[in-house]
Amino acid sequence: MDKERRSFVLFHSNDIHSHLEQAAKIATVIDLEREKRPSDAMLILDIGDHMDRMRVETEGSTGAVNVHILNHIGYEAIVLGNNEGLTYTPEQMEQVYTDQATFRIIGSNIREMASGEIPAWMVPYEILHKGDLRIGLIGVTAAFTEFYELLGWHVLQPYDVIAELTAELRQQVDVLIVMSHLGIKHDRAIAERIPGIDLILGGHTHHLFEEAEKIGDTYICAAGKFGSHLGRIELEFDSDSRRYDVTRAVAVSLEEVPPDPGILSIIDQYGAIARQNLSKVVARLDHRLTISEEKESPLANLLAAALKTWTGAEIGLTNTGQLLAALEAGDISLEMLHRICPSPINPCVLNLTGAQLLQSLEESLLPEFQQRAIRGFGFRGRVLGTIAVDGLEIYYDVDQPPYERIQEVIVTGTGGRLQKDEVYQVATLDMFTFGVGYMALKEGIDRRYYLPEFIRDLLAWALSQESLLSTCPTEHWHLLE
Known part of the structure; x- marks a missing residue:
């Protein structure tokens, strides 16, 4: 007997830039969704630049407030943006992510210059199992090579990395996602040049797709900037045929969404910590x-x-x-x-x-x-x-x-x-x-x-x-x- 097709929802954010009250609105949406479906029927990803050192809570906690909020909301994987990778030293990022993060940091095109290896607190890719649905995640960040090398990083050219990992992962997963902190121009070029990618979740250039753009068989999605929107992708998956359909891929406005009190409490707690640390x-x-x-x-x-x-x-x-x-x-x-x-x-x-x-x-x-x-x-x-x-x-x-x-x-x-x-x-x-x-x-x-x-x-x-x-x-x- 064929198993019943089941629904799955993917949420994605990008370029929050420490607009933490907007992250509190994201938490409200996620909590409401959790009341409707089990954990193996949803996934939450961030596409970089969640941290911004303009925000005093971020500055005064070395990004710990952002990590705590991502944990609280239930993100399962993130990719680094330039606001994480270039405004913190590798040692600072290692400490905050290793000590506190409950999510994966995917650094498909990041390597340590000294060793040539990916740092221990990152992974080159991830395969998540959501029930019988297998989801592959590739995460790339913009190759500001000259700047990253001053901090001890070697950033590989993302196109080559994506092509290599796509070839490696395609037969192992049902849905292959590229988490791209590269910008809209690159996202479109990747969709055109590299077959086998199901979804590109974008960021960096703060572009907003209220409805996903489709190039070939690849959907390109992005949620703008500062948490004004939250990306939502709904799938229907048939485990017998291993086929899925995207039934809806949009970016939803958060303007009328109330903030989650738990996140607001975290912001207040880290405000006090930041003021003490910066005194x-x-x-x-x-x-x-x-x-x-x-x-x-x-x-x-x-x-x-x-x-x-x-x-x-x-x-x-x-x-x-x-x-x-x-x-x-x-x-x-x-x-x-x-x-x-x-x-x-x-x-x-x-x-x-x-x-x-x-x-x-x-x-x-x-x-x-x-x-x-x-x-x-x-x-x-x-x-x-x-x-x-x-x-x-x-x-x-x-x-x-x-x-x-x-x-x-x-x-x-x-x-x-x-x-x-x-x-x-x-x-x-x-x-x-x-x-x-x-x-x-x-x-x-x-x-x-x-x-x-x-x-x-x-x-x-x-x-x-x-x-x-x-x-x-x-x-x-x-x-x-």
Whole structure:
């Protein structure tokens, strides 16, 4: 006698970015579903970037709050996004996942550089048995090779890994799923190029498919960003024929869903833990350090000087929009620095021509750049702001046309004028190399990135350097009358 076809539901989330109250809404949906079906008839997966160090509970618990929430909801597997893999050291991730996670971390394209092996707290793939339904999971993350290598990781090119594992697993499973923190362009390309994949659950580029897209025999699904939606895929499975049908594949809005009180309690508990962990005093200020988005200020100048001095570059350059509030006189704690500089952005050094520098400085005088809202690329501020520098003296005339306002730039180290065809070593922020903000900065060459340090770590260091504190009120932009 043929066994009755049975239903199965798969939930998937991506790019929560520590919007933990939205995770509480996900918990509500999952709990309601559990009342209707047994555990072997459902599965919950996360496709990366659940953690975001902008959130104080995440920062102050080294991601433990996120792991606790994933455990509580009942996730069975996750893949790392760049917000996990590049903002925490391997040692930090190993500790939080090994000590606390009840789910699998799938790292199909991640290897340790030293050993060439996958770390012990990850698995290269997973086969889950849900009753008689066999589900294969492949999990890949974006290959930011240069950055990962600075942290001791080797990230394999995901297409090759997916093709190899698909060939290996296809005959062993009924449903083969790729958990892809690669982005929509890559998800579509994988569906087109690699046969044998049933579902691609996507993330990274924050794309939303309210209804799944189908390419060939592969369904592509994604739930947007910040927990605004939750992916839901319903299957009907026949164990005699080993065949399944996707009856529904959607992303459901959570706007009207109430948050789960248990998750809200976890958030509150870790809020207290985070505040305690971040209460450490790193410096004491004798006077207030102000900040402005529209012009240079002592606090922005201090960050520019920290970039220049800490890296040993000729010039330090930052956008003023990185810093969200002034630092008041008195004790400065880690929590204060996190509050004013929450962006998980790393320092970098690159070579720029004088012409490229000049273009960027000119752009920083224009309102359309100063008020430009930036989304992603590590930036967690409001707008770009203007430029603060160390190592340059800039003389400008606002009555001149755009891109002709800067009349002279002096390079402090040499005392000479900035030359358009000369090359200068500039310490700045990694986000500029991604083509966001001031356009010419992305053209810099011989880039050197610094990980795991964030720019707030450099700011903490600079607050203990009396030479930098004493000179940061000095203006470097000089308005010509």
